[in-house]
Amino acid sequence: MTTPRDTPASRRTRANGDGTVYQRKDRRWEAAGYVLAPSNTRKRVRVYGGSRTEALAKLTEKIANSNRGLPVPSAQGTLAAYLTYWLENVAVHHLRETTHTRYTTCINRFLIPGLGKKKLTKLTAKDVRTWLNQLRTTCQCCARGIDSGREEPRCCAVGTCCGKRLSPLTLTYIHSVLKSALEHAVREEEIPRNVARNVRTGTPRPRRFEPLTADEARQFLASAQGHRLHALFELALHTGLRKGELLGLRWEDLALDTGTAAIRRTLQRTTAGGLTTLPTKTRASERRIALPTRCLHSLKHYHEQQQREREAAGTKWQHSGHVFTTSQGRPIDPTNLTRTFTTLLRKAGLRRIRFHDLRHSTATLLLEQGIELVVIKELLGHAHIGVTATVYAHVRLRLQRDAIDTLSNALGSPETTATASGDGDEPQPCAPLVR
Incomplete structure (x- = not known):
């Protein structure tokens, strides 16, 4: 009588639903099992490994994802092919024309040359993070051949790099375009998760502006x-x-x-x-x-x-x-x-x-x-008052000084307040309420 220990590894019996695993003639191990597919159907998948443990680990992961309700990815093409499909069939119907033009420029100029050859299903957060870090430190004159197209090269073509790098705002914009495209791939059940969401680019500093006095x-x-x-x-x-x-x-x-x-x-x-x-x-x-x-x-x-x-x-x-x-x-x-x-x-x-x-x-x-912040928000047409408060958080130095002087006068003694209001040739400015 044989026991499970005496049975060869390639012929051991697995529980119902756990799939099968066996060794191929080329000495590799193959594991197969049924997992959840798009449209709420079941699909048999096969994974391979150099050992029985490796093949079982891959199959166990796919079955675990299936049990959590994550369908197996159906996309087989590259990221470049999917981004082109997304621009021509999805984004064009949901974006303003000017926004769609900016998305197209961003994808053709940065995303496809950088990540386009990656398989959509094989793209990882590490791939995205590594590429963004490389993009952050790369001179655009060198990467896009801008200098070689000039009549008089003055950068990489003459051996002197100008260091023209992308701004943090541009990097954040590129990252957001990739996230939007992959988010739609998740909704269409092409991929199980949006790997770009796991990459943090940091919050760029807001663009400084100098309004008129x-x-x-x-x-x-x-x-x-x-x-x-x-x-x-x-x-x-x-x-x-x-x-x-x-x-x-x-x-x-x-x-x-x-x-x-x-x-x-x-x-x-x-x-x-x-x-x-x-x-x-x-x-x-x-x-x-x-x-x-x-x-x-x-x-x-x-x-x-x-x-x-x-x-x-x-x-x-x-x-x-x-x-x-x-x-x-x-x-x-x-x-x-x-x-x-x-x-x-x-x-x-x-x-x-x-x-x-x-x-x-x-x-x-x-x-x-x-003027109240909510009135300014309505006048400018901002969607939320938080947008108004964030954009205009840096008020003029005079407004800050007036507010500080008002608080200083309020915290001072009555004699000091009276003396401060009586000194000088000019009256104290009337500070607006700080809310």
């Missing part, structure tokens, strides 16, 4: 006084509207009698359609705002000016319905508006800033006047 804002508006788009720049500084929201405004969105404006759309240049009117950036960006009296006067004056330009253009006038147009009625290209803005800054003798910094200037100046 109150004096600089007045200086800029005075310089733009005679310009045909003076009403646009005045509206931008008083309301904090985005560039696309300003250019996407239509006369039907303005209620000059009641002094309100409905923000419903944005104007952007896309690769496929050129200048295109799109929905607002987020659902919270679709809002109704109040217009100050100064902006109402400027808009009425601009409307009269536009009517005169329409009569002068005659048949060349192209009616678009937009508030701010060219002298022939066409929508204004965002790039041309940026050039005009830079010219006005130079004319006013001010430092060069981005057009978007006018929006930051509006929020910062409102904060300095003690």
Whole structure:
């Protein structure tokens, strides 16, 4: 009578559901068993190993994942093939065109050259982390051949690396695109888990911006006084509207009698359609705002000016319905508006800033006047008040000094407070409430 110990290893009986394991003719070990597959079906899988223990360990892991409800991966192609499929069949229907263009550039420029040859099912968190670390320390002139394409090489091609590396914000963006693509692969049960989520890239420092002070804002508006788009720049500084929201405004969105404006759309240049009117950036960006009296006067004056330009253009006038147009009625290209803005800054003798910094200037100046954060959030169209608090956490030094002086006066003795308020030629500034 034979016992299990006397039975050869390749012929030992395993319990029902544990699968089978045996040694092949090529001396390798093969284990096979049924696991959960997509569409809630069962599928027989085979794994191989150099020893019986190794093959059993691989099969046990797959069966354990199946018992936890994780289906066996069905994708067999490379990461490059899946990213191309995801861009063309999934992302194109869920992303704005401009966002889809940025995703495509990111995938074609970084992800496919770096990780594209990896099998989708074999991609690990270690692969992603190693590649991101390499990308962080690699000069882009060397990696992408930028210097070799220049008429006069000045970097790697001449033996002097400029060290042009990707910023932490760009690395975080690349990582987020990979996470989004793999997350959809998990939902389609192509892979059991999103390995990119297990990689930490760190929180990059927010981009520093230098908004205009109150004096600089007045200086800029005075310089733009005679310009045909003076009403646009005045509206931008008083309301904090985005560039696309300003250019996407239509006369039907303005209620000059009641002094309100409905923000419903944005104007952007896309690769496929050129200048295109799109929905607002987020659902919270679709809002109704109040217009100050100064902006109402400027808009009425601009409307009269536009009517005169329409009569002068005659048949060349192209009616678009937009508030701010060219002298022939066409929508204004965002790039041309940026050039005009830079010219006005130079004319006013001010430092060069981005057009978007006018929006930051509006929020910062409102904060300095003690306006509630929730009011600024509604005016700017942020989805959550946490976004407003995070972006404008660094207030001006004067606002911080006013707050500290107010607290110092409150904690001082009555005699000290009275003396402090009576000294000096200027009265103590009235600090806004710090909430």
